[in-house]
Amino acid sequence: MRRVLKTALLVTLVSMMVFSSLAMAADITINLVTAGDQNMVDLFNMELGPLFAKENPGYRVRVVGTGPGDPGSQQIVEKLLAQKRANRESWDIDVAVIHEIGASLALQEELLSQYAESAATFKYVTSSTAKTALGVDVEGYVIPMFHSQTVLAYNPNYIEEPPKSFEELVEWVKENPGKFGYNGIKQGASGVSFVASWLYWKTGNYDIYAVTGPFDEKYMESWEQALAELREFDSYVTMTSGNAATLDMLSRGEIWIGPVWVDMFYSWVADGRMNPDFRLCLPAPGMCGQPMYYVIPAKAANPEAALKFIEFVTSPEIQAKYIVEKFNWYPGIDASYVQEYLPQETWNMVFRDVGPEELANYARVFPIKDYYQAMMEAYEHAMR
Amino acid sequence: MQPRAAVKRPSIRVSDGQREAVSGLVLVLPALLVLCVLYIYPLCASIAGSFVSDEGIGLHNFAKAFTLYGTDILFTIGITIITLVLVFVVAVLTASFLRFRNWPFLNFVYRLPLFIPYLIAGHTMRVFLAPHGILNILISRVTGLSDLPGLAFSWIGLVITFVWKQFPLATLLILGAFQSVEDSYIEASLNLGGNKVRAVWEILLPICRPTVLVAMVLTFVSTIGCLTIPLLIGPSKPVMLPIDMAFRINYMGDWGVANALGVISYLIVIALSMYYLSYTVKKEDA
Incomplete structure (x- = not known):
């Protein structure tokens, strides 16, 4: 009896080992690390990862999040850099999802592979953000996952004709004190975008600050005057305490207009936290947005x-269903390829107020890193 | 073999006192390690880091902290002191009331904020006190006045939220101390013609001073270091120091100035506790 048991146990053990090694051989685990909020982790963990594994048996996707904002991207770069410095043969990240700052840092340290042109979906990539990030040439190293954009959201009960430009906005704000709200530069990039856009507008140096560089003190001499004017403007506005606070006060009718992230705005509408009748506008000469990249x-x-x-998640179907329909971002690839996979009403909703043409004209990117830091510091000095 | 071993043993035997010391050390070691790794090391690192900036080692970070955030430092001290005073008043009033009268309902209700996290407390108050928040909507419905100013996003809303969140813990501590004072002291004073207010002020509070001090220090420290509530309900200018620290780190990767602001907060805490201690000592001498 005992011998029978022993044999049975042995057979079980051996077969388990054989099967598990077989299973391992068939399974390729893709290690995906993403910066960004929890919604990014959830998107990959619960939707895109399982979907990819279902359509491609033998693959699985393991997802790790490194936290929101630029610090999340920096963590990914630091991890890669550490593995490079330790002369590791292979690194433990297969796909990373990072912000512009992450892409530019990683490229300067030669941490990225030049994969983009070999991707079947590269032909859909047309945006300028796929070429430069914060002044660094990233073409061939990145495919945008999505674009997010800041715009002005307004309450049509009080504002029939939204301001078409910053000049009109300033005029309107002085006639309606306290009804424009933004968060300065703390607790949310919607305010940072407004400040950067203000500087672009006042100085006219957008290309130097955000696209070509170079970083030079002489281009910052006009900032004092521009920020002094912003300070004067601020005396007519309501300062909110963050991205969400601007949306919050807008939805309660405490302010009538303010800068918001498009995707946050639509998510709030979808959650029933924002009046769906509220509208968006993108005043000239434009406001900032940013992509996230697959690298x-x-x-x-x-x-x-x-x-x-990456080919799977940048395909027009997936971009339509998940990036646009579910998360309300603008697609990472050219919107015209995505349109046929979208229900007309979704397309109409996402591009109702700010259409592809306006985006092409007025979508700006954030300043390159050195100007970005200098702008924060200058703002803190001017507003103290 | 055995006798030889018996001879050797005394030479390696440690005295009872030593053994106790060793086992004591072993017992506190885990706690000590945790304290060192999670508290003392970061504290030293933050103090050291506050002197390091791009310009080298020196006081650059402090200079920047004072020029950019001088107002915020004063604002933080002001809010914290106002909160402290109000928490003291509310906590002592509640504790005194419950010391003299048994009212189970109040005894239950005042503790509720203890179980509400900072995040929820901040958000609740924000919805309640906003310009078009629940409170103003109710007032508008009853009085017919519209466009009332909101208390949220101002220092008043911030203080209200802090006091609401912080007074239960102080009350809990102070009430416990009050209840441990024997009735006979209070009865004696009442018999001699004193009233309850005097009994609280001249008997309960002096006897319970150590506990009150602990309650106040806890309130002070958790108020000055709170990020969530100022973030949710505070004004956007000026702001409390933790917001500035988070900003320097998250947006600028500037740990130097953030550490300098941290060290300034330590100094504020130390200065105020020193003041309080010397004040109480002086009072005792007099």
């Missing part, structure tokens, strides 16, 4: 699998 590290352990995954 493959230079020594990713599974570069082929990573490429396969």
Whole structure:
């Protein structure tokens, strides 16, 4: 009896080992690390990862989030850099999702693989953000996952004709004190975008600050005057305490207009926290937005699998269903390829107020890193 | 073999006192390690880091902290002191009331904020006190006045939220101390013609001073270091120091100035506790 048991146990053990090694051979795990809020982790963990694994048996996607904002991206870059400095043969990140700052830092340290042109979906990529990020040439190293944009959201009960430009906005704000709200530069990039856009408007140096550079003190001499005017403007506005606070006060009717992230605005509408009748506008000469990028590290352990995954998630169907329909971002690839996969009403909603043409004309990017830091510091000095 | 071993043993035997010391050390070691790793090391690192900036080692971070955030430092001190005073008044009033009268309903209700996290407390108050918040809507419905100013996003709303969130813990501590004072002291004073207010002020409070001090220090420290509530309900200018620290780190990766602001907060806490201690000592001497 005992011998029978022993044999049975042995057989079980051996077969378990054989099967598990077989299973391991068939399973490729794609390690995906993403910066951004919890919604990004959820998107990959609960939607895109399982969907990819279902359509491609033998693959699985493991997702790790590094936290919101630029610090999240910086953590990913630091991790890759540490592995590079330790001379590791293969790095433990296959796909990373990072902000512009992450892409520019990683590229300067030569941490990224030049994979983009070999992707089947590269032909859909047309935006200028796929070429430069914060002044760094990233073409060929990144494919945008989505674009997010700041715009002005307004309450049509009080504002029939939204301001078409910053000049009109300033005029309106002085006639309606306290009804424009933004959050300065703390607790949310919607306010940072407004301040940067203000500087672009006042100085006219957008290209130097955000696209070409170079970083030079002489381009910042006009900031004092521009920020002094912003300070005067601020005396007519309501200062809110963050991205969400601007939306909050807007939805309660405490302010009538303010800068918001488009995707946050539509998410609030979808959640029933924002009046769906509220509208958006993008005044000239434009406001800032930013993409997030898919990148493959230079020594990713599974570069082929990573490429396969990125081709999957940048395909027009997935971009339509998840990026636009579900999360209300603008697509990372050219919107015209995405349109046929979208219900007309979704297309109409997302591009109702700010259409592709306006986006092409007035969508700006944030200043390059050095100007960005200098702008924060100058603002703190001017507003103290 | 055995006798030899018996001879050797005394030479390696430690005295009882030493053994106790060793086992004591082993027992506190885990706690000590946690304290060192999670508290003392970061504290030293933050103090050291406050002197390091791009310009080298020196007081640059402090200079920047004072020029940019001088107002915020004063604002933080002001809000914290106002909160402290109000928490003291409300907590002592509640504790005294419950010391003399058994009212289970109040005893239950005052503790509720203890179980509400800072985040929820901040958000609740924001919805309640906003210009078009629940409070103003109710007042508008009853009085017919419209466009009332909101208390949220101002220092008043901030103080109200802090006091509401902080007074239960202080009350809990102070009430416990009050109840441990024997009735006979209070009865004696009442018999001699004193009233309850005097009994609280001249008997309960002096006897319970150590506990009251602990309650006030806890209130002070958790108020000055709170990020969530100022973030949710405070004004956007000036702001409390933790917001500035979070900003320097999250947006600028500038740990130097953030650490300098941290060290300034430590100094504020130390200065106020020193003042309080010397004040109470002086009072005792007099």
